[in-house]
Amino acid sequence: MIPRPFAYHAPTSVAEALRLLGAYGDEAKLLAGGHSLLPAMKLRLAAPSVLIDLNQIAALRGVTLHGSVAIGSMTTWAAIGQHAGLRQALPVLSATVQLIGDLQVRNRGTLGGALAHADPAADAPALTLALAATLHVHGLQGTRTIAAADFFTDMLTTALAPDEILTAIKFPPLGAGEGAAYLKLPHPASRYAVVGVAAYLKLDGPQVRVCRIAVTGAGTKAERQPQAEQALCGGPGDAESIAAASTLAGEGMDILGDLYASELYRRAMVKVYTKRALTAALAEARG
């Protein structure tokens, strides 16, 4: 399978990439790791006439740990997984890397690419929602930040404007009394999440002070679970309250069925994986 012909540009700065994006508008697509866009182009599901490759922009790569955890949008999953400091600051992210794709996908695929593509079964969107990440964006009109909660608007659709580039993702680091986990039921062939759940808990003594739960793979986009979150907040955060809150996960959410997993099965797995993710997050929060 071979994509339709296109013109190829490999800018070395964000400014140059933005200028190209401004010049070509809707004809252009940004290329990150390429493991979603290139397969779509080979299947001719996507046929941009201009490809702007972000791989030569060194400024978009790297991890910095100063108060918050800042990750350049073009940082590969492999680089994130191998970062020793990140394993201390945000262990849930390092652990999630091992669940993404395979060794070769992780060598090419990027955090920013996964978020901007917003595949409904991708792992990264759920994690950014649960961790309340902030997405930093550069456009021709200037820069802005978008909360993860406002970023995923629909299937494969985000709050990014056509002339904007996602440049960095910032996560608040986890401190004492905080814990997070991401667990998924992977499709046995594709490894995409049939259901994936990211959970974050902040304890105040024995009580749950903040709780965020996000589900991916089940609907058209990654979504927070307000009913289950509210059920757990202010409570004791024990096994019983986690089990009770988990039964509320997926409620009010449009859940999709397909040949591999029916709507009913996915709905059940949302609850199972919510319980497991919350249990793991609680264990981490309690140290």
Added chain:
Amino acid sequence: MATLTLTVNGTLSTHTVEPRTLLVHFLREHLNLTGTHIGCDTSQCGACVVHLNGVSVKACTVLAVQCDGATITTIEGLAQNGELHPLQASFRAEHALQCGFCTPGMIMAAADLLQQHPHPSDEAIRHGLQGNLCRCTGYEHIVRAVRSAAATLNPQAKPESL
């Protein structure tokens, strides 16, 4: 058309390619390096794995133009001075192939795995080869071959986990 200068298996050369040329087609059709196979063509099976600047990638999901200035190693570049690479030797000795179609990609992926984990546990080998499908062997002999090559390459190392 785009101009592409790169080093493949130690040889530097310059080529003119269409931007839409995939790395795997470039290697097979422009350089006649047909050891890199096209299996699923959807970045799932791993038959097309090569090393791009030292790390394993699926050549069906990389554009040749993205490799301007890069160093590529294919299965043809693994043996040195007429001696099989330890992974090639161990795949033969341990019967880690039947039809052989997945073998080049399997070996290139395993070579990357052993760079990162010089003496991996069986679990780490299986995790590391998740991106490579074999429809003949049932994987047992492949895991054995990688374990054996690890021992040859790093005789002093202790088994590690993920």
